[in-house]
Amino acid sequence: MREEDVETAIKVVVVGNGAVGKSSMIQRYCKGIFTKDYKKTIGVDFLERQIEVNNEDIRLMLWDTAGQEEFDAITKAYYRGAQACVLVFSTTDRQSFEAIESWKGKVEDECGDIPTVLVQNKIDLLEDAKVETEEADTLAKKLKLRFYRTSVKDNLNVDDVFRYLADKYLERVQAMVEEEPQTNQPKIGMFNTVTSNANSSTKKKEDNGTIQLSGPNKRRTHGKKNPLSMLGKCQLL
Numbered sequence: 001m002r003e004e005d006v007e008t009a010i011k012v013v014v015v016g017n018g019a020v021g022k023s024s025m026i027q028r029y030c031k032g033i034f035t036k037d038y039k040k041t042i043g044v045d046f047l048e049r050q051i052e053v054n055n056e057d058i059r060l061m062l063w064d065t066a067g068q069e070e071f072d073a074i075t076k077a078y079y080r081g082a083q084a085c086v087l088v089f090s091t092t093d094r095q096s097f098e099a100i101e102s103w104k105g106k107v108e109d110e111c112g113d114i115p116t117v118l119v120q121n122k123i124d125l126l127e128d129a130k131v132e133t134e135e136a137d138t139l140a141k142k143l144k145l146r147f148y149r150t151s152v153k154d155n156l157n158v159d160d161v162f163r164y165l166a167d168k169y170l171e172r173v174q175a176m177v178e179e180e181p182q183t184n185q186p187k188i189g190m191f192n193t194v195t196s197n198a199n200s201s202t203k204k205k206e207d208n209g210t211i212q213l214s215g216p217n218k219r220r221t222h223g224k225k226n227p228l229s230m231l232g233k234c235q236l237l
Ligand SMILES: Nc1nc2c(ncn2[C@@H]2O[C@H](COP(=O)(O)OP(=O)(O)OP(=O)(O)O)[C@@H](O)[C@H]2O)c(=O)[nH]1
Pocket: 016, 017, 018, 019, 020, 021, 022, 023, 024, 025, 035, 036, 037, 038, 039, 040, 041, 042, 065, 066, 067, 068, 121, 122, 123, 124, 125, 150, 151, 152, 153, 154
């Protein structure tokens, strides 16, 4: 298999307190659906969507992690190898807002500095808001994060969140390649589908939506040139 035949995949973890809308956001983005029912995530779940960035197919692998603390030990292990992160809090849940810095720290512990966005979900419920607009803006500035307000229910700004992360990730990769054209040794946590190992994020989704560990996540792109093929030596950090 030629290196350029390999498709690029970006592992994105979505984190935040329970019931802020993480699963709903991923479902909305990957399946185009929204349900009112709350079914708390046990451990982790996984969905994916392919998008085009700069004329190249990018596969976004979205990891839905449980917000409940009881699952912390399990979910942290799944942050490893993530290349982008969505930090979510809910408009109607003050505690979820106050927990954002702690979630950011947990992801950073495993992944270092990866492209990250701050998301205030459920803005369709502004009349019940427990967080002031200015407070959220201030937090985003303090953490130096791009900030989106979304309503998964009304499908507002959800696509923008993931598009931004994909762009940001590719920007970083490009900058790295330009900085170190000889070595091909990226410094941020990343993998591409050629070299990742079974412990990294190489999961297969089964029909029922659960995940299964599998071998390296390779996929042919039928000769379509992959701009990141030069990163064939990427490794998990
Ligand atoms: N009004 C409104 N409700 C939402 C929105 N997004 C999600 N919800 C609802 O919020 C509840 C919790 O959503 P989930 O997506 O299950 O929350 P979660 O963050 O994945 O929760 P855990 O699995 O416990 O971590 C569900 O009843 C959703 O229907 C939104 O934008 N607006």
